[in-house]
Amino acid sequence: MDRHSLQAGHRACAGCGEALGARLAIDAIGEKVIIANATGCLEVFSTKYPESAWTVPWIHSLFENAPAVASGIEAGLKALGKADSVTVVAQAGDGGTADIGFGALSGMFERGHNILYLCYDNEAYMNTGIQRSGLTPLDARTTTSPPGERSWGNDTMKKDLPAIAVAHGVPYVATASVAYPHDVQAKVKRAIKVKGPKYIQIHVPCPLGWGFEGQLTIEIARLAVESGLYPLYEMENGRVTRVKTVPKRVPVEEYLRPQARFRHLFKTPGGEEQLRRIQEIADANAARFGLGPVETPQPVGV
Amino acid sequence: MRKVIEGSAAIAEAIKACRAQVIAAYPITPQTHIVQELSEMVANGALKAEYVRVESEHSAASAVLGASAVGARAYTASSSQGIMLMAEVLFNISGLRLPVVMTCANRAISGPINIWNDQQDSYSVRDAGWIQLHAEDNQEAVDLHLQAYRIAEDPRVQLPVMVCMDGFVLTHSYEPVDIPEQELVDSFLLPFRPARTLDPADPKTFGMYAEEGYTETRFAVQRAMQSSKAVIQEVAQVFERHFGRASGGLLQGYRLEDAELVLMGTGSILGLLKSVADDLRVRGERVGALKLVSYRPFPTETLREKLAGVQKVAVFEKAISPGGVGILAGDLRSALHPVKNGPEVSSFIVGLGGKDITAGTILQAVEMARAGYVESHFMELDEEFLAAAVE
Numbered sequence: 213m214d215r216h217s218l219q220a221g222h223r224a225c226a227g228c229g230e231a232l233g234a235r236l237a238i239d240a241i242g243e244k245v246i247i248a249n250a251t252g253c254l255e256v257f258s259t260k261y262p263e264s265a266w267t268v269p270w271i272h273s274l275f276e277n278a279p280a281v282a283s284g285i286e287a288g289l290k291a292l293g294k295a296d297s298v299t300v301v302a303q304a305g306d307g308g309t310a311d312i313g314f315g316a317l318s319g320m321f322e323r324g325h326n327i328l329y330l331c332y333d334n335e336a337y338m339n340t341g342i343q344r345s346g347l348t349p350l351d352a353r354t355t356t357s358p359p360g361e362r363s364w365g366n367d368t369m370k371k372d373l374p375a376i377a378v379a380h381g382v383p384y385v386a387t388a389s390v391a392y393p394h395d396v397q398a399k400v401k402r403a404i405k406v407k408g409p410k411y412i413q414i415h416v417p418c419p420l421g422w423g424f425e426g427q428l429t430i431e432i433a434r435l436a437v438e439s440g441l442y443p444l445y446e447m448e449n450g451r452v453t454r455v456k457t458v459p460k461r462v463p464v465e466e467y468l469r470p471q472a473r474f475r476h477l478f479k480t481p482g483g484e485e486q487l488r489r490i491q492e493i494a495d496a497n498a499a500r501f502g503l504g505p506v507e508t509p510q511p512v513g514v
Numbered sequence: 515m516r517k518v519i520e521g522s523a524a525i526a527e528a529i530k531a532c533r534a535q536v537i538a539a540y541p542i543t544p545q546t547h548i549v550q551e552l553s554e555m556v557a558n559g560a561l562k563a564e565y566v567r568v569e570s571e572h573s574a575a576s577a578v579l580g581a582s583a584v585g586a587r588a589y590t591a592s593s594s595q596g597i598m599l600m601a602e603v604l605f606n607i608s609g610l611r612l613p614v615v616m617t618c619a620n621r622a623i624s625g626p627i628n629i630w631n632d633q634q635d636s637y638s639v640r641d642a643g644w645i646q647l648h649a650e651d652n653q654e655a656v657d658l659h660l661q662a663y664r665i666a667e668d669p670r671v672q673l674p675v676m677v678c679m680d681g682f683v684l685t686h687s688y689e690p691v692d693i694p695e696q697e698l699v700d701s702f703l704l705p706f707r708p709a710r711t712l713d714p715a716d717p718k719t720f721g722m723y724a725e726e727g728y729t730e731t732r733f734a735v736q737r738a739m740q741s742s743k744a745v746i747q748e749v750a751q752v753f754e755r756h757f758g759r760a761s762g763g764l765l766q767g768y769r770l771e772d773a774e775l776v777l778m779g780t781g782s783i784l785g786l787l788k789s790v791a792d793d794l795r796v797r798g799e800r801v802g803a804l805k806l807v808s809y810r811p812f813p814t815e816t817l818r819e820k821l822a823g824v825q826k827v828a829v830f831e832k833a834i835s836p837g838g839v840g841i842l843a844g845d846l847r848s849a850l851h852p853v854k855n856g857p858e859v860s861s862f863i864v865g866l867g868g869k870d871i872t873a874g875t876i877l878q879a880v881e882m883a884r885a886g887y888v889e890s891h892f893m894e895l896d897e898e899f900l901a902a903a904v905e
Contacts, residue, residue, distance in 0.1 A: 246712045248580060256723045264719035269712040271583055272721035273576060273606050280573035284538060284580025284588070285712065287564035291535035291586045298714060316576070319569030 215267055217245070222265035223257040227426025229416030229433060230254050230332045233390045234303065237330050237414065240397035241299050241404060243268060246289075248282040250304030250313055251275035253339040254332060276312040278302040279320035279329065286325045295326070299404050303330040306347035307337045309413075310371050314346075321380035321409045328403050328410045331373065334418040342421040346371040349441070350493065351486050352473045354421075359476040364486050369493070377411040378447050384408075386446040389415040391433035395456065399446065406448075415442045423472020435467035440494035443501045452501065460507040461498060464491045516692045521652040521684040522547030524691045525591075525617055528659040530561045531699040532615075534589040535706075536581035538566035538574045542596040543629045544681035545619040549591055571596035575603035575616075582612040583720060585711040587663065590614070593681055594621035597635040601642065607674050608643025608735055610721060613666030613708075614674040615659065618646075620781065620832070621681040622867040630868020631681045632832035633781060637809075637841045643735045645675040645742055646810040647762065648780040652689045655679040657761035658807075660694065661749045664703050668749075671742045672709070673735070678809075680782040682868070694757060702756050739811045746808055764813035766805045767820050769795060773802030775880065776821060776857070779830040780806050780842065783864070783871060787830065790876045801880075806842070814849040821850065824857040828883040830876070832865045839890035860888035869894060 217238035224231035234254055238245060247270045249255050255272045258265040273281045282302035289295040302320065304313055309331040320327060336354045337343040344357040348366045353359055357366040377385045384406040388396045396414060403410040417433050419426040436442035437456065441464060444456035465487060468474040477483040477490075497503060519527070525548045529537070537556070539549040555561035564581075568574045571592050578588035592600060597618055607614050618636045622628040636646055645665060649655035655677065662675040679685060710718055724731060743764060750763035768788050770776065775794075777787040787803040794801040804820060804827075806813075821827060829843040838844060843861030850856040860883040865871045875893050882888050 243717075244714045246584070246714065255721075259719055259722040261722040261724035261727050264722060266719050267717060269714055269717045270719050271580070271610075271712055272723075273579055273610070274602060277572060277576035277579075277603065280568060280576030281580035281583075283566055283568070283573070284536060284577030284582075285584050286580075287536045287538070287566050287577065288581035288584035288586035288588070291562075291564045291581070292584065294584075315569055316573050319573055322569070323567065 217266065217268050218258060219265045219267060221263070223260060224253070225420050225426065227419040227429040229390045229418060229429050230305070230334055231257070232429070233332050233396065233414040233416040236390065236393050236396045237400050237412070238268065238301070240400035241301070244297055245269070245299045245301055246285055247271070247301045247303060248273070248278045248285060250278040250308035251339070252305040252308055254303070254305065256339060275308055277316055278304050278308065278313060279316040279327070282327045283320050283323065283325050286327055300327045301330060302327055303332065305338070306331060306333045306335055307345035310346035310373055318380065321377060321382050324408050326407055328400070328412070331411070331413040332416045333413050334416045334421060336421050338418050338421045347373065350490060351477060353476060354473070359480070365476065374411065374413055374447065378450055381450070382409050382411050383449050384410040384446070386412045387415070387442065387444050388412055389433045389437050389442060389444060390417070391430050391437060392444065392456070395444065402446070421473070423475070424470050428470065432467070432470060435462065438462045439464045439467040440498045440503050441467060441490070443497045443503060445501050455501045455503070458498070458503045461504050463506055464494050515695070516690055518688050518690050519693070520547065520686065520688050521655060521679065522686065523551050524652050524656050524693060525659060526551030526555060527693045528656045529589050530555055531694060531696055532660060532663050532703055533587060534563050535586040536564045536566065536578060536588045537590065538568050538577035538581070538588070539590050540568050540571045540574045540592070540596060542571070542593045544621055544685045545591045545593045545596065545617065547685060548617060548619065571599040572603060575600040575607065578614045579603060579607050579610065579612055582614050583610065583712050585706065585708050587706040588614050589616065591617035591619065593619040594623055594635045597639055598623060601639055604639055604642035604644060609731065611672040612674060613663070613672055615662045615666055616674070616676050617659070618676050618678045619681040619685045620678055628867035631683050632866045632868070633678065633680070634833040636676060636678045637833035640810055640841070643673065643739070644810065645673055645739070645746070645808065647675060647677050647807055648809060649677060649679045649684065650782060650784045650805055652684055652687065652691050654761050655684060656691055656693065657753065657757070660699060660703060661753055661762050664749050665742060665745055667706055668745050669709065671738055671745050673738050673742060678781065683782045698757065702753070743808070743811050743813060762807055764808045764816050765820065766807060768803040768805065770802040770804065770820060772800050774800040774825045775883070776802050776804050776824050776827045777830065777876065778804040778806065778827055778846070780809055783830055783832070786871060786873065786876060790873050793873070794880070809842070812845055812849060817846065817849050818853055821857050826883050827857045827859045828879055829859060829861050830864050830879070831861065834863050834890070843890065858887050861890040862888065863890065863892045864894070
């Protein structure tokens with residue numbers, strides 16, 4: 213592609229994982245695409261009037277309706293006899309996907325529309341100032357899940373959206389990470405060959421929201437995968453078909469420690485117990501997907 | 515072809531004749547018969563359209579938004595809570611200037627929950643930027659749908675249209691209705707040729723984040739609304755020449771010549787208002803009726819003309835802005851405010867939640883209006899119920 217689908221010059225923060233994830237994913241499709249985008253950082257930073265960073269047809273309507281708008285686009289293209297020549301994409305952040313747009317997403321899945329849904333998962337509502345979403349991980353500090361005397365931060369587990377997509381009978385479901393750009397693009401390319409709804413959830417670290425320097429985005433994303441907290445896998449027709457194994461799995465602390473959103477776990481007495489719980493999440497992922505053992509088991513603690 | 519047909523079935527025939535290409539709807543009483551009929555037409559091949567069985571009214575409005583943005587003629591229908599759930603999408607559709615057409619089968623809003631007719635639903639979204647046209651009977655409802663696409667898709671307008679018809683009173687009533695022949699509709703309503711679409715061959719960004727240009731974009735909607743007044747009248751004239759019957763327009767007067775008192779409303783109540791006006795004329799009283807077809811845009815100039823010389827207007831409306839006054843009366847007073855010695859406008863709230871409206875109700879209101887200015891008054895209140903139960 214001579215030019216990117218999402219051009220330089222947009223207003224994302226330095227080191228924005230979402231900008232990178234979106235560019236990688238849409239570039240992998242090519243120019244024959246129509247995108248329905250939910251409200252969120254991506255929409256705001258890429259389309260501030262009178263400039264648009266998109267070189268492909270793109271529409272933003274509201275926060276919770278990208279899957280329904282995309283459903284209408286797909287139906288419209290069918291009615292006009294143009295459906296075969298265009299890939300329809302719906303895309304949103306984690307809040308737009310897991311929370312407010314969840315009903316519309318379920319409807320889109322269930323009706324079997326030929327649409328690729330891309331969830332850019334930066335694990336909180338970043339556009340409104342880092343509030344907790346259904347995909348915020350356990351113990352993360354957000355502005356609405358602050359740690360305190362009676363709180364370790366977010367007190368819920370990350371919602372397992374890929375499993376929910378699979379439960380709808382979605383024929384292609386995958387997770388991906390901006391730390392592995394070729395993998396993101398390979399998954400998008402595989403997805404668009406599948407007829408019906410497709411769901412790819414891409415882990416896109418947010419320097420501002422997570423509290424790390426912008427040059428570390430890829431490193432942080434890589435540690436999420438290498439720790440087992442963000443397993444990368446594909447599920448086709450309900451079965452796990454590919455997994456990125458992690459032969460040298462690192463302890464979760466290596467991923468958590470550089471991020472301000474988890475700093476309280478390392479500074480507060482009793483934090484070791486929380487870190488153990490998070491390690492258990494990674495271990496459970498490793499067992500479920502066969503990622504591999506932690507390379508150098510260390511006592512977990514402050 | 516003229517036949518006795520249920521209102522909802524007649525609307526489905528009209529949408530079929532308009533060759534709607536994408537239909538997305540979620541069931542709600544009393545809209546359901548319309549979309550059931552359309553589903554059947556799609557299922558048996560009589561209508562070549564994509565029917566999207568959405569999971570909510572929010573998604574129904576969103577799906578027709580998407581379909582219209584790629585250049586498909588799109589249709590949805592709803593009522594009551596469905597209109598409320600759609601509200602933010604309705605604003606968005608007009609802001610995106612997508613000429614979607616929908617039917618509002620007017621129904622009361624919860625709570626308490628009530629499935630019967632009033633017009634609180636469409637009146638409550640009057641500021642969404644949709645043209646709102648009210649049908650008096652099922653023939654007019656059919657005709658307004660045919661006109662709606664032509665108005666909406668007119669390059670001078672490019673705004674969505676909501677055709678309002680009273681739930682049950684019209685949607686579930688059987689009346690003789692002329693369903694126009696397909697060829698006649700095809701020569702009246704040409705295929706949808708939007709100025710811009712989502713098209714990979716000519717990529718465009720729709721729905722941008724705007725600070726700069728926001729006010730101007732809102733102004734453009736207001737300007738298009740104002741321009742649509744001429745288009746609505748023009749389309750009604752073309753319609754009359756084409757189909758041989760008058761229907762639609764901004765408003766229709768009834769025995770307004772020399773009228774001192776005018777009974778005004780929107781929708782199916784007009785039959786009753788005209789009949790009361792006839793009765794009062796027999797008694798020698800100078801009474802007329804005024805049917806407001808287009809509530810948005812509000813035909814300010816035409817109303818000033820039609821009501822010139824009238825002393826009193828009694829507005830009958832099935833909606834209220836609690837803490838304010840009847841919504842239509844408020845708009846009318848505002849429109850008539852600069853008119854010197856203009857008519858006094860009294861507001862009567864009737865027929866909420868399907869409450870019966872009789873000639874007696876209207877006559878009682880007429881007496882009240884004659885006695886003096888009525889800011890806003892609920893007719894036919896059950897005082898015993900109020901005393902016993904409400905607080």
